[in-house]
Amino acid sequence: MIDLRSDTVTRPTPAMMQAMFSAPVGDDVFKDDPTVNALEAKAAALFGMEAAIFCPSGTMTNQVSIKVHTRPGDEVICHKLSHVYYYEGGGIAFNSGASVCLLEGDHGRITAEDVEAHINPDDIHRPVSRLVSVENTMNKGGGAIYDFNELQKIGAVCKANGLGYHLDGARLFNALVETNETPLQYGKLFDSISICLSKGLGAPVGSLLLGSKTFIKQASRVRKVMGGGMRQSGILAAAGIYALDNHIERLKEDHERARTIGVELSNLPYVDEVYPTQTNILVFKLNNKMNDSLLIRKLAEHDIHGMIFSPQTIRFVTHLDFTDDMMQKTISVLRSLA
Numbered sequence: 001m002i003d004l005r006s007d008t009v010t011r012p013t014p015a016m017m018q019a020m021f022s023a024p025v026g027d028d029v030f031k032d033d034p035t036v037n038a039l040e041a042k043a044a045a046l047f048g049m050e051a052a053i054f055c056p057s058g059t060m061t062n063q064v065s066i067k068v069h070t071r072p073g074d075e076v077i078c079h080k081l082s083h084v085y086y087y088e089g090g091g092i093a094f095n096s097g098a099s100v101c102l103l104e105g106d107h108g109r110i111t112a113e114d115v116e117a118h119i120n121p122d123d124i125h126r127p128v129s130r131l132v133s134v135e136n137t138m139n140k141g142g143g144a145i146y147d148f149n150e151l152q153k154i155g156a157v158c159k160a161n162g163l164g165y166h167l168d169g170a171r172l173f174n175a176l177v178e179t180n181e182t183p184l185q186y187g188k189l190f191d192s193i194s195i196c197l198s199k200g201l202g203a204p205v206g207s208l209l210l211g212s213k214t215f216i217k218q219a220s221r222v223r224k225v226m227g228g229g230m231r232q233s234g235i236l237a238a239a240g241i242y243a244l245d246n247h248i249e250r251l252k253e254d255h256e257r258a259r260t261i262g263v264e265l266s267n268l269p270y271v272d273e274v275y276p277t278q279t280n281i282l283v284f285k286l287n288n289k290m291n292d293s294l295l296i297r298k299l300a301e302h303d304i305h306g307m308i309f310s311p312q313t314i315r316f317v318t319h320l321d322f323t324d325d326m327m328q329k330t331i332s333v334l335r336s337l338a
Contacts, residue, residue, distance in 0.1 A: 002304040002326045007171075007199040007254070007280060007319035016202065016242045023238035027231050028054070029224070035234030039241050043195070043208045046244070047187030051216035052208050054237055055228050058083075058170045061194035061209040063091040064222045066131065068215060069164040069192070072097030074130035077118055079105050081140035083168055084133050095226070099127040107275065108141030110134065112153035119161050132158050135168040137175050140309075143258075143281030145175045148185070155189045165189070170196040170207070174279040177251045191215070200251050200280060201243035202320040205236045247320065254280035254318040257327045261316065264331045268338050270295075272312075282316040283309055295337070302333045 003009045012020065026032030040052040055061045062084045066076060076092055078085055080102035085092060092098050101118050103110045120126040132154060138144040158165040167190045176183065186193060192211040197203035209219055223229060230236075255278070262277040262284070270290035275283040286292055292308045299306060309315040318327075 002302075002322070002330060004316040004318065004322065004330070005305050005307045007317045010198075010202045010320045012204050012239055013202065013320075015246070016239050019238045019242040020235050023234045025232040025234035028233045029229040029231060033232060033234040033237070035241070036230075036237040039237040040208065042241060042244060044210055046183045047193060047210050048184040049187045049193070049210040050213045052210045053216050053219050053223060054230075054233065054240070055207050055209060055223055056205060056230065057198075058168070058194055058196040058207040059088045059091065060223065060226060060228050061196075061207045062133075062166075062168050063088060063095050064219050064226065064228070065166050065192045065194060065209055065211075066092055066098065066133070067096045067222045068218045069131040069166060070096050070098045071130070073099070073127055075099040075101050075120065075127035076131045076133055077101045077103065077110075077115055077129060077163075078133040079103050079108050079110050079135070079138070081108050081138075082133060082135050083139055083170065084135070086140065098130070101129070106141075107144040108135065108138030109144055109146055109150070110154070111150060112157045115154055116157045116161075119157075119163070129161070129163060131164040131166060133166045133168060135170070137171045137279050137281070139171070139281065142275030142277065142283035142315075143171070143174065143279035144276065145178060145278045148179065148181050151189060165191045167193045169193050171199055171279065171281075173248050174200055174251050174255070177249060178255065178278060197240040197243050200254060200319060201240075201247045203236070203239040203243045206240050208240070250320070251280065254320070254322070257322060257324070258282045258316070258318045260327060261318075261331060261334075264334060268334060270338060280318045282318070284314055286312045286314065290337070298337055299333060302329070304330055304333055 023035045044052040119129045136146045272287040273285040
Protein backbone atom coordinates (compact mmCIF):
# COMPACT_ATOMS: atom_id res chain seq x y z
CA MET A 1 0.00 0.00 0.00
CA ILE A 2 1.20 3.48 -0.93
CA ASP A 3 -0.49 5.88 1.46
CA LEU A 4 -0.19 9.55 0.53
CA ARG A 5 -3.27 10.74 2.41
CA SER A 6 -1.20 12.31 5.19
CA ASP A 7 2.11 12.18 7.03
CA THR A 8 0.11 11.06 10.08
CA VAL A 9 -0.01 7.51 8.69
CA THR A 10 3.62 6.72 9.55
CA ARG A 11 4.45 3.87 11.90
CA PRO A 12 7.27 3.81 14.47
CA THR A 13 10.58 2.52 13.17
CA PRO A 14 12.11 -0.49 14.94
CA ALA A 15 14.58 1.80 16.72
CA MET A 16 11.78 4.09 17.84
CA MET A 17 9.82 1.08 19.11
CA GLN A 18 12.83 -0.04 21.11
CA ALA A 19 13.11 3.40 22.68
CA MET A 20 9.43 3.22 23.61
CA PHE A 21 9.71 -0.26 25.12
CA SER A 22 12.69 0.71 27.26
CA ALA A 23 11.37 4.08 28.50
CA PRO A 24 11.14 4.63 32.27
CA VAL A 25 7.64 5.79 33.17
CA GLY A 26 5.61 7.27 36.00
CA ASP A 27 2.36 9.17 36.49
CA ASP A 28 2.56 12.30 34.37
CA VAL A 29 -0.46 13.97 36.00
CA PHE A 30 1.64 13.98 39.18
CA LYS A 31 4.64 15.07 37.05
CA ASP A 32 6.31 11.77 37.95
CA ASP A 33 7.00 10.44 34.47
CA PRO A 34 10.74 10.98 33.87
CA THR A 35 10.49 10.44 30.10
CA VAL A 36 7.70 12.97 29.66
CA ASN A 37 9.64 15.42 31.82
CA ALA A 38 12.72 14.83 29.66
CA LEU A 39 10.79 15.40 26.43
CA GLU A 40 9.24 18.62 27.70
CA ALA A 41 12.60 19.92 28.93
CA LYS A 42 14.27 18.96 25.65
CA ALA A 43 11.67 20.77 23.54
CA ALA A 44 11.70 23.88 25.73
CA ALA A 45 15.49 24.07 25.55
CA LEU A 46 15.47 23.52 21.78
CA PHE A 47 13.28 26.61 21.32
CA GLY A 48 14.79 28.60 24.18
CA MET A 49 11.41 28.77 25.91
CA GLU A 50 10.78 28.31 29.62
CA ALA A 51 8.50 25.29 29.60
CA ALA A 52 6.52 22.79 27.53
CA ILE A 53 3.62 20.40 28.01
CA PHE A 54 3.01 17.09 26.23
CA CYS A 55 -0.48 16.52 24.81
CA PRO A 56 -2.12 13.76 22.76
CA SER A 57 -2.69 15.87 19.63
CA GLY A 58 -1.93 19.08 17.81
CA THR A 59 -5.58 20.02 17.98
CA MET A 60 -5.35 19.90 21.76
CA THR A 61 -2.17 21.97 21.94
CA ASN A 62 -3.70 24.61 19.67
CA GLN A 63 -7.00 24.69 21.51
CA VAL A 64 -5.35 24.76 24.94
CA SER A 65 -3.22 27.67 23.79
CA ILE A 66 -6.20 29.64 22.47
CA LYS A 67 -8.09 29.01 25.71
CA VAL A 68 -5.20 30.34 27.81
CA HIS A 69 -4.67 33.38 25.59
CA THR A 70 -8.32 34.46 25.40
CA ARG A 71 -11.48 35.08 27.38
CA PRO A 72 -15.03 34.46 26.13
CA GLY A 73 -16.01 37.20 23.72
CA ASP A 74 -12.44 37.91 22.59
CA GLU A 75 -11.37 37.53 18.97
CA VAL A 76 -8.72 35.39 17.30
CA ILE A 77 -7.18 36.67 14.06
CA CYS A 78 -6.08 33.98 11.61
CA HIS A 79 -6.24 32.94 7.98
CA LYS A 80 -9.60 31.62 6.81
CA LEU A 81 -8.05 28.22 5.98
CA SER A 82 -5.93 27.89 9.11
CA HIS A 83 -6.06 24.54 10.89
CA VAL A 84 -7.16 26.10 14.19
CA TYR A 85 -10.33 27.31 12.46
CA TYR A 86 -10.90 24.96 9.52
CA TYR A 87 -9.96 21.54 10.89
CA GLU A 88 -10.47 21.60 14.66
CA GLY A 89 -14.20 21.02 14.89
CA GLY A 90 -15.23 24.54 15.81
CA GLY A 91 -13.00 24.29 18.86
CA ILE A 92 -12.37 28.03 19.16
CA ALA A 93 -16.08 28.60 19.75
CA PHE A 94 -16.69 25.40 21.70
CA ASN A 95 -13.70 25.57 24.02
CA SER A 96 -12.97 29.27 24.33
CA GLY A 97 -16.17 31.09 23.42
CA ALA A 98 -14.09 33.32 21.19
CA SER A 99 -14.93 35.01 17.91
CA VAL A 100 -12.73 34.63 14.84
CA CYS A 101 -11.55 37.23 12.33
CA LEU A 102 -10.72 35.37 9.12
CA LEU A 103 -8.18 36.87 6.74
CA GLU A 104 -7.32 36.21 3.10
CA GLY A 105 -3.73 35.52 2.12
CA ASP A 106 -1.25 33.99 -0.28
CA HIS A 107 -1.44 30.19 0.04
CA GLY A 108 -2.72 30.55 3.60
CA ARG A 109 -0.16 33.10 4.74
CA ILE A 110 -1.27 36.42 6.23
CA THR A 111 0.73 39.65 6.47
CA ALA A 112 1.44 42.20 9.17
CA GLU A 113 -0.46 44.77 7.14
CA ASP A 114 -3.54 42.54 7.05
CA VAL A 115 -3.34 41.88 10.79
CA GLU A 116 -2.98 45.54 11.68
CA ALA A 117 -5.93 46.48 9.46
CA HIS A 118 -8.19 44.00 11.25
CA ILE A 119 -7.44 44.79 14.90
CA ASN A 120 -10.71 46.03 16.34
CA PRO A 121 -10.98 49.49 17.89
CA ASP A 122 -11.97 49.89 21.55
CA ASP A 123 -15.69 49.68 20.82
CA ILE A 124 -18.27 47.85 22.93
CA HIS A 125 -19.97 46.70 19.73
CA ARG A 126 -16.88 44.74 18.63
CA PRO A 127 -15.07 41.76 20.15
CA VAL A 128 -11.68 42.47 21.70
CA SER A 129 -8.84 41.47 19.40
CA ARG A 130 -6.72 39.28 21.67
CA LEU A 131 -4.67 36.75 19.69
CA VAL A 132 -3.05 36.24 16.30
CA SER A 133 -2.48 32.66 15.17
CA VAL A 134 -0.34 31.70 12.17
CA GLU A 135 0.41 28.26 10.73
CA ASN A 136 3.85 27.26 9.43
CA THR A 137 3.99 25.28 7.24
CA MET A 138 0.51 26.03 5.93
CA ASN A 139 -1.41 22.82 5.26
CA LYS A 140 -4.18 24.23 3.07
CA GLY A 141 -1.59 26.32 1.25
CA GLY A 142 0.19 23.22 0.03
CA GLY A 143 2.86 23.16 2.73
CA ALA A 144 3.78 26.80 2.12
CA ILE A 145 6.53 28.31 4.29
CA TYR A 146 6.22 31.75 5.87
CA ASP A 147 8.91 34.31 5.22
CA PHE A 148 10.48 34.80 8.64
CA ASN A 149 10.75 38.54 8.12
CA GLU A 150 6.98 38.70 7.71
CA LEU A 151 6.51 36.67 10.88
CA GLN A 152 8.69 39.19 12.69
CA LYS A 153 6.61 42.05 11.31
CA ILE A 154 3.42 40.36 12.50
CA GLY A 155 5.05 39.88 15.90
CA ALA A 156 5.84 43.59 16.08
CA VAL A 157 2.21 44.43 15.33
CA CYS A 158 1.09 42.02 18.07
CA LYS A 159 3.48 43.53 20.58
CA ALA A 160 2.51 47.10 19.75
CA ASN A 161 -1.17 46.29 20.19
CA GLY A 162 -0.97 43.96 23.18
CA LEU A 163 -2.03 40.84 21.28
CA GLY A 164 -0.84 37.31 21.97
CA TYR A 165 1.04 35.55 19.19
CA HIS A 166 0.58 31.81 18.65
CA LEU A 167 2.28 29.53 16.14
CA ASP A 168 0.59 26.38 14.94
CA GLY A 169 3.88 24.74 14.09
CA ALA A 170 2.51 21.26 13.44
CA ARG A 171 4.97 20.98 10.55
CA LEU A 172 7.43 23.66 11.66
CA PHE A 173 10.45 21.39 11.30
CA ASN A 174 9.54 20.92 7.63
CA ALA A 175 9.98 24.66 7.28
CA LEU A 176 13.18 24.83 9.33
CA VAL A 177 15.07 22.25 7.27
CA GLU A 178 14.35 24.36 4.16
CA THR A 179 15.38 27.73 5.62
CA ASN A 180 18.21 29.24 7.61
CA GLU A 181 16.06 29.91 10.68
CA THR A 182 16.44 28.04 13.95
CA PRO A 183 14.02 26.91 16.66
CA LEU A 184 15.61 29.52 18.96
CA GLN A 185 14.56 32.31 16.63
CA TYR A 186 10.98 31.09 16.72
CA GLY A 187 11.07 30.74 20.49
CA LYS A 188 12.05 34.40 20.84
CA LEU A 189 9.28 35.54 18.53
CA PHE A 190 6.15 33.70 19.68
CA ASP A 191 4.27 33.65 22.97
CA SER A 192 3.25 30.04 22.37
CA ILE A 193 4.23 27.34 19.89
CA SER A 194 2.56 24.04 19.07
CA ILE A 195 4.72 21.37 17.44
CA CYS A 196 3.51 17.97 16.28
CA LEU A 197 5.53 14.80 16.73
CA SER A 198 3.20 12.42 14.88
CA LYS A 199 3.40 13.91 11.38
CA GLY A 200 6.67 14.11 9.47
CA LEU A 201 8.72 13.28 12.56
CA GLY A 202 7.11 9.84 12.66
CA ALA A 203 6.06 9.42 16.29
CA PRO A 204 2.79 7.51 16.79
CA VAL A 205 1.10 10.04 19.08
CA GLY A 206 1.71 13.45 20.56
CA SER A 207 2.27 17.17 20.29
CA LEU A 208 4.00 19.73 22.46
CA LEU A 209 2.91 23.20 23.54
CA LEU A 210 5.68 25.62 24.48
CA GLY A 211 5.59 28.92 26.32
CA SER A 212 6.51 30.67 29.55
CA LYS A 213 6.31 28.86 32.88
CA THR A 214 3.21 30.84 33.80
CA PHE A 215 1.58 30.07 30.46
CA ILE A 216 2.33 26.34 30.66
CA LYS A 217 1.05 26.16 34.24
CA GLN A 218 -2.26 27.57 33.02
CA ALA A 219 -2.12 25.24 30.02
CA SER A 220 -1.75 22.20 32.27
CA ARG A 221 -5.00 23.09 33.99
CA VAL A 222 -6.80 23.49 30.66
CA ARG A 223 -5.31 20.21 29.40
CA LYS A 224 -6.74 18.48 32.45
CA VAL A 225 -10.20 19.98 31.85
CA MET A 226 -10.06 18.81 28.24
CA GLY A 227 -9.23 15.26 29.32
CA GLY A 228 -5.62 15.42 28.23
CA GLY A 229 -4.03 14.39 31.51
CA MET A 230 -2.19 11.15 30.72
CA ARG A 231 -0.59 8.72 33.13
CA GLN A 232 2.37 6.51 32.10
CA SER A 233 2.72 8.44 28.86
CA GLY A 234 6.51 8.18 28.85
CA ILE A 235 6.08 5.30 26.43
CA LEU A 236 4.76 7.84 23.94
CA ALA A 237 7.13 10.61 24.97
CA ALA A 238 10.11 8.32 24.26
CA ALA A 239 9.01 8.19 20.63
CA GLY A 240 8.97 11.98 20.60
CA ILE A 241 12.50 12.19 21.98
CA TYR A 242 13.70 9.69 19.39
CA ALA A 243 11.97 11.65 16.62
CA LEU A 244 13.59 14.94 17.64
CA ASP A 245 16.98 13.27 17.79
CA ASN A 246 16.79 11.30 14.55
CA HIS A 247 14.02 12.38 12.18
CA ILE A 248 14.40 16.11 11.57
CA GLU A 249 17.09 16.31 8.88
CA ARG A 250 15.59 13.43 6.91
CA LEU A 251 12.48 15.57 6.26
CA LYS A 252 14.40 16.93 3.27
CA GLU A 253 13.99 13.51 1.61
CA ASP A 254 10.21 13.84 1.85
CA HIS A 255 10.36 17.30 0.31
CA GLU A 256 12.49 16.14 -2.61
CA ARG A 257 10.10 13.28 -3.39
CA ALA A 258 7.13 15.63 -3.29
CA ARG A 259 8.87 18.01 -5.69
CA THR A 260 9.75 15.18 -8.05
CA ILE A 261 6.13 14.07 -8.25
CA GLY A 262 5.08 17.70 -8.64
CA VAL A 263 7.26 18.12 -11.72
CA GLU A 264 5.68 15.03 -13.27
CA LEU A 265 2.18 16.23 -12.46
CA SER A 266 2.81 19.59 -14.11
CA ASN A 267 3.32 17.78 -17.44
CA LEU A 268 0.14 15.68 -17.29
CA PRO A 269 -2.80 16.72 -19.52
CA TYR A 270 -5.41 16.31 -16.78
CA VAL A 271 -3.62 18.57 -14.28
CA ASP A 272 -4.49 22.27 -14.40
CA GLU A 273 -2.20 23.58 -11.65
CA VAL A 274 0.38 22.33 -9.16
CA TYR A 275 0.83 24.46 -6.06
CA PRO A 276 4.42 25.57 -5.36
CA THR A 277 5.91 22.56 -3.57
CA GLN A 278 8.16 23.82 -0.78
CA THR A 279 7.88 20.92 1.65
CA ASN A 280 6.17 17.52 1.84
CA ILE A 281 2.63 18.57 0.92
CA LEU A 282 1.78 18.35 -2.76
CA VAL A 283 -1.49 19.95 -3.86
CA PHE A 284 -2.69 19.95 -7.45
CA LYS A 285 -5.84 20.95 -9.30
CA LEU A 286 -7.46 18.87 -12.01
CA ASN A 287 -9.00 20.21 -15.19
CA ASN A 288 -12.17 18.93 -16.85
CA LYS A 289 -10.34 15.95 -18.35
CA MET A 290 -10.33 14.20 -14.97
CA ASN A 291 -12.82 14.06 -12.10
CA ASP A 292 -11.41 14.15 -8.57
CA SER A 293 -13.30 11.05 -7.37
CA LEU A 294 -12.37 9.16 -10.52
CA LEU A 295 -8.68 9.91 -10.04
CA ILE A 296 -8.76 8.77 -6.42
CA ARG A 297 -10.57 5.59 -7.45
CA LYS A 298 -8.14 4.83 -10.28
CA LEU A 299 -5.17 5.34 -7.97
CA ALA A 300 -6.76 3.08 -5.37
CA GLU A 301 -6.97 0.31 -7.97
CA HIS A 302 -3.16 0.36 -7.83
CA ASP A 303 -3.20 0.57 -4.01
CA ILE A 304 -2.15 4.23 -4.10
CA HIS A 305 -4.17 6.47 -1.82
CA GLY A 306 -4.48 10.26 -1.85
CA MET A 307 -7.03 12.76 -0.59
CA ILE A 308 -9.58 15.05 -2.21
CA PHE A 309 -8.62 18.38 -0.64
CA SER A 310 -11.43 20.44 -2.19
CA PRO A 311 -13.45 20.09 -5.42
CA GLN A 312 -11.07 19.06 -8.24
CA THR A 313 -8.10 19.49 -5.90
CA ILE A 314 -5.97 16.57 -4.68
CA ARG A 315 -3.43 16.40 -1.85
CA PHE A 316 -0.50 14.01 -1.55
CA VAL A 317 1.74 14.09 1.54
CA THR A 318 5.12 12.37 1.49
CA HIS A 319 6.55 10.95 4.70
CA LEU A 320 8.87 8.56 6.50
CA ASP A 321 7.20 5.42 5.09
CA PHE A 322 7.13 6.62 1.46
CA THR A 323 10.17 5.30 -0.41
CA ASP A 324 11.82 6.02 -3.75
CA ASP A 325 10.34 2.82 -5.19
CA MET A 326 6.88 3.96 -4.10
CA MET A 327 7.51 7.33 -5.69
CA GLN A 328 8.45 5.75 -9.01
CA LYS A 329 5.36 3.54 -8.96
CA THR A 330 3.17 6.55 -8.18
CA ILE A 331 4.66 8.50 -11.09
CA SER A 332 4.22 5.55 -13.43
CA VAL A 333 0.56 5.13 -12.52
CA LEU A 334 -0.13 8.88 -12.80
CA ARG A 335 1.40 8.86 -16.30
CA SER A 336 -0.69 5.84 -17.30
CA LEU A 337 -3.90 7.72 -16.50
CA ALA A 338 -3.15 10.46 -19.05
